[in-house]
Amino acid sequence: MLSAQSLAKIDRELAKYPADQFRSAIMGALRIALVERRETGNTPEERCLNADVIEFVANYVGIPPVAAYEVATFYNMYDMKPVGKYKLTVCTNLPCALQGGVNAAHYIGEKLGIGIGETTADGKFTLLEGECMGACGDAPVLLVNNHKMCSFMTREAIDKKLAELE
Amino acid sequence: MAVFVNGVIFEGVDTAAPDCWRLEAYMARGGYQALKKILDNKIPQEDVIAEVKNSGLRGRGGAGFPTGLKWSFMPRSFPGDKYVVCNTDEGEPGTFKDRDIIVYNPHALIEGMIIAGYAMGCKAGYNYIHGEIFEAYELFEEALDEARKAGLLGQNILGTDFSFDLFAHHGYGAYICGEETALLESLEGKKGQPRFKPPFPASFGLYGKPTTINNTESFASVPFIIRDGGQKFLEAGKPNNGGTKLFSISGHVNRPGNYEIPLGTPFATLLEMAGGMKDGKKLKAVIPGGSSAPVLPGEVMMELTMDYDSISKAGSMLGSGAVIVMNEDVCMVKALERLAYFYHEESCGQCTPCREGTGWLYKVIHRIANGEGRDGDLELLESVGNNMAGRTICALADAAVFPVRSFTKHFRNEFEHLITHKKALVDHKWC
Ligand SMILES: Cc1cc2nc3c(=O)[nH]c(=O)nc-3n(C[C@H](O)[C@H](O)[C@H](O)COP(=O)(O)O)c2cc1C
Ligand code: SF4
Ligand code: FES
Numbered sequence: 001m002l003s004a005q006s007l008a009k010i011d012r013e014l015a016k017y018p019a020d021q022f023r024s025a026i027m028g029a030l031r032i033a034l035v036e037r038r039e040t041g042n043t044p045e046e047r048c049l050n051a052d053v054i055e056f057v058a059n060y061v062g063i064p065p066v067a068a069y070e071v072a073t074f075y076n077m078y079d080m081k082p083v084g085k086y087k088l089t090v091c092t093n094l095p096c097a098l099q100g101g102v103n104a105a106h107y108i109g110e111k112l113g114i115g116i117g118e119t120t121a122d123g124k125f126t127l128l129e130g131e132c133m134g135a136c137g138d139a140p141v142l143l144v145n146n147h148k149m150c151s152f153m154t155r156e157a158i159d160k161k162l163a164e165l166e
Numbered sequence: 167m168a169v170f171v172n173g174v175i176f177e178g179v180d181t182a183a184p185d186c187w188r189l190e191a192y193m194a195r196g197g198y199q200a201l202k203k204i205l206d207n208k209i210p211q212e213d214v215i216a217e218v219k220n221s222g223l224r225g226r227g228g229a230g231f232p233t234g235l236k237w238s239f240m241p242r243s244f245p246g247d248k249y250v251v252c253n254t255d256e257g258e259p260g261t262f263k264d265r266d267i268i269v270y271n272p273h274a275l276i277e278g279m280i281i282a283g284y285a286m287g288c289k290a291g292y293n294y295i296h297g298e299i300f301e302a303y304e305l306f307e308e309a310l311d312e313a314r315k316a317g318l319l320g321q322n323i324l325g326t327d328f329s330f331d332l333f334a335h336h337g338y339g340a341y342i343c344g345e346e347t348a349l350l351e352s353l354e355g356k357k358g359q360p361r362f363k364p365p366f367p368a369s370f371g372l373y374g375k376p377t378t379i380n381n382t383e384s385f386a387s388v389p390f391i392i393r394d395g396g397q398k399f400l401e402a403g404k405p406n407n408g409g410t411k412l413f414s415i416s417g418h419v420n421r422p423g424n425y426e427i428p429l430g431t432p433f434a435t436l437l438e439m440a441g442g443m444k445d446g447k448k449l450k451a452v453i454p455g456g457s458s459a460p461v462l463p464g465e466v467m468m469e470l471t472m473d474y475d476s477i478s479k480a481g482s483m484l485g486s487g488a489v490i491v492m493n494e495d496v497c498m499v500k501a502l503e504r505l506a507y508f509y510h511e512e513s514c515g516q517c518t519p520c521r522e523g524t525g526w527l528y529k530v531i532h533r534i535a536n537g538e539g540r541d542g543d544l545e546l547l548e549s550v551g552n553n554m555a556g557r558t559i560c561a562l563a564d565a566a567v568f569p570v571r572s573f574t575k576h577f578r579n580e581f582e583h584l585i586t587h588k589k590a591l592v593d594h595k596w597c
Contacts, residue, residue: 016292016333018247021373023355027338063355074357077297077339093259094457094504095416095490102596131341131508132259132457133298136416136488137423147300 001056006036010060023063026071030078033057038145044082044123077146084119084126086165089143090153093132099139104153105129108142111162125165170439173410173426174390174402175383181270187305189312192273198318200392201277204284205326211242214285218388220396222408227253227344227381228456228485230474233388239368240286241376249377250282250291252385253349257296257341259457259508260488263412263424264382265299271386272309276332278385280318281392283330286378290331293382294349297338307334341512345560346379348514359514360560381486383412403429407473411484415440417491418447429473436472436489447493451577455485457505458565460572461498482572497594498577499584502569503528503535509566520563523554527570539585544574 002010013028033053041047049072051065058068072078079087090105105127109115112125119126135141138151142161150161171177178195180186192198204214219234240248252275256264267275279291295303310332313319321329335353337343343352347361350372371377387409391399400408407429413436416422420441427436433452443449449464454472460482462470470476477484492501510524527550530543551567558564574581583591 016335018373021354024335024353026355027336027352031336031338067356070357071355075297075338075340092504093508094501095260095488097504097596098417098490098492098496099422100596130298131511132257132261134256134262134265134296135299136260137262137414139416139422143298146297149299149301 001053002033002036002060006032007060010057014061022061023067026058026061026063026068027075029057029061030054030068030072034078034146038079038083044084044119044126047083047085048079048081050080082119085124087126087128087143087145089128089130089146091131091133091135091139091141091143092129093136095132095136096139096141099136100154101140104140104142104155104158107155108158108162111158170421170423171426172428173412174399175267175271175274175386175410175412176426177390179271181266187270187272187309189273189309189316192271196393197273197389198277200389201280201284201318202324204281204392205324205328211285211287214281214392217396218285218391221387221391221399222396222403222406223384223387223391223399224407224474225381226383226387226411226487228258228458228483230484233380233384236368236380237282237286237378239366240378241369242287244287244376247290247373247375248286248288249372249375250279250286250288251346251349251353251372251377251379252279252291252293252382253344253346253379254293254295254382255337255344255349256299256382256486257344258486258488259505260414260416260453260490261456261486262414262416263487265296265302266412266424267382267386268293268295268306268309269302272306273313274386274389275382276309276313276318278388279332280323280330281388282378282380282385283332284328288330288378290333292353292372293332293334294343294353295334295336297336300336303334303336310334340514341508342514342560342562345562348560349379350377357514359516360562362559404473407475411472411487413472413487413489415489415491418444418493418496419491420444427472430471430476433467433470433472433489437491440491443491443493445493447495449491450494450496451492451498453482453488453490453492453569455483456488457490457508458561458568459483459485460568461576462572463576495592495594497535497590497592498573498580499531499535499590500594502573503531505569506531506566509562513562513566517558517563519554520558520566523550523563524566526550527566531570534581534584535590537584537588537590539581539588541585543585544578544581547574 013025017024055065058065343358348358352358506528510528
């Protein structure tokens with residue numbers, strides 16, 4: 001279900017913890033699985049985690065599937081719902097809001113013709129509001145697909161970024 | 167990100183140089199000399215801890231607990247495994263200093279954690295990094311590889327009989343994991359729900375073993391303290407408030423960013439360093455220590471110095487050192503609504519007063535902000551708050567109540583006006 005490369009990455013996570021504490025590796029393992037789904041999936045449904053993937057990862061790490069499922073649902077960066085090719089999360093917490101974060105989120109929504117929490121009809125973009133990302137000095141900030149942080153997202157910077165994402 | 171410094175962690179760090187984070191650059195700045203000094207001279211564990219105590223270093227994660235004292239709680243002679251854990255789960259709105267430490271000067275943290283491991287007899291350490299700064303996590307792993315290759319981590323460090331290893335673990339979107347026992351649960355691969363205390367981590371921590379948890383900035387201050395002496399660190403700040411501290415300034419200033427300055431620096435000076443108020447607007451309010459700290463009116467802040475004692479005397483907290491600056495155009499009801507939403511969203515749901523209470527606070531503030539407030543809503547907020555604070559497993563409930571109490575105290579007229587006239591006193595725009 002996962003590529004040999006992803007499994008090798010999970011092995012590296014497992015090696016960080018004491019031999020009898022492999023459960024610790026579940027957070028990294030689920031993240032690795034999600035990244036592979038995102039990179040290889042062709043539809044919003046194929047880009048998120050689902051029960052089969054979670055069960056596979058749990059078995060690989062050696063913990064009960066229900067324990068892995070609990071983790072996948074507790075932490076909000078694990079996409080459990082269908083998601084666009086580019087998931088855009090804009091921080092709108094207070095410090096960012098004072099520096100244009102809310103406006104940035106609305107501007108992106110207008111440009112893409114979607115509201116917060118929605119995905120474009122072509123399955124390309126999903127727009128979300130997020131909580132503090134620990135980067136308030138760089139507001140407005142935008143996370144692309146969980147891992148790529150974009151700083152100082154003025155209207156011009158947003159225009160440029162959206163044009164880049166193909 | 168801009169870092170403006172006059173302090174111990176960023177001293178000599180050229181943040182514009184792409185390789186400033188590398189081991190070589192850190193060594194050139196005097197890095198790992200503290201560790202060498204300890205190992206070469208076989209300095210006893212208790213002397214290392216005493217030096218940290220002398221420095222007056224107080225925890226930089228929010229509570230300001232003396233770091234040396236915390237280290238002395240560890241059962242050093244306990245024969246089994248012990249751990250040292252770093253909290254880089256920076257998610258307190260307004261705080262963005264720990265990311266800059268691991269991006270520009272990760273080896274200061276690594277060296278600080280190795281020294282902590284030595285002083286408390288720990289076999290391994292973990293650095294728990296906020297999921298949203300994933301690129302910083304990857305870079306930190308690279309820095310760990312550098313240290314391992316140079317014999318600074320792993321078996322027999324620098325050829326001595328001291329062994330210690332260090333790993334990075336990432337979060338994935340849960341503010342509550344910044345609370346130290348939730349962090350431990352998360353590190354164990356579980357939901358990040360805080361534990362009942364006692365037992366405290368020093369006796370029952372990671373995997374049930376004695377564990378010490380400190381903030382990134384606390385650990386990163388340790389190499390300086392050991393190399394140059396606790397006294398020198400203490401003198402860099404003021405009595406009972408040793409050292410320099412990173413302040414993350416956000417909001418309506420011309421140059422948001424991190425400023426590493428002596429504790430005790432006047433707020434007015436810090437504001438000036440940050441370029442002053444944006445567009446020359448008037449200062450209205452400041453949250454001086456992260457979103458959980460009580461808000462203070464601008465006039466009050468202008469009289470204070472930035473240290474634990476001064477801010478707490480004024481009724482707030484220095485917290486994580488996140489300074490959120492608001493100008494005259496901010497509707498305080500709107501601002502509070504945003505924070506109330508955050509705490510409601512991030513409550514882990516274990517305790518009824520917090521789960522239900524954060525929901526009530528948000529609901530009531532939301533309706534006031536929308537001109538649908540009712541007579542008695544301010545009293546309702548107060549009584550909901552009283553049923554939450556101090557009655558839960560962790561301090562998130564208190565953190566949700568402090569802003570509500572302070573906003574409704576200092577800016578009561580704005581809340582009353584909205585309730586009575588269904589219209590805000592301040593015509594608010596999110597810039
Ligand atoms: C809800 C909540 C969130 C917290 N978030 C953080 C955080 O992001 N970073 C941090 O260092 N401490 C955070 N803390 C404080 C930690 O529990 C702990 O006190 C701290 O990491 C200890 O390190 P220090 O003594 O070096 O400050 C948080 C506490 C609470 C109750
Ligand atoms: S106070 Fe809130 S966040 Fe803390 S343990 Fe209880 S429910 Fe969870
Ligand atoms: S409030 Fe947006 S990154 Fe902190």
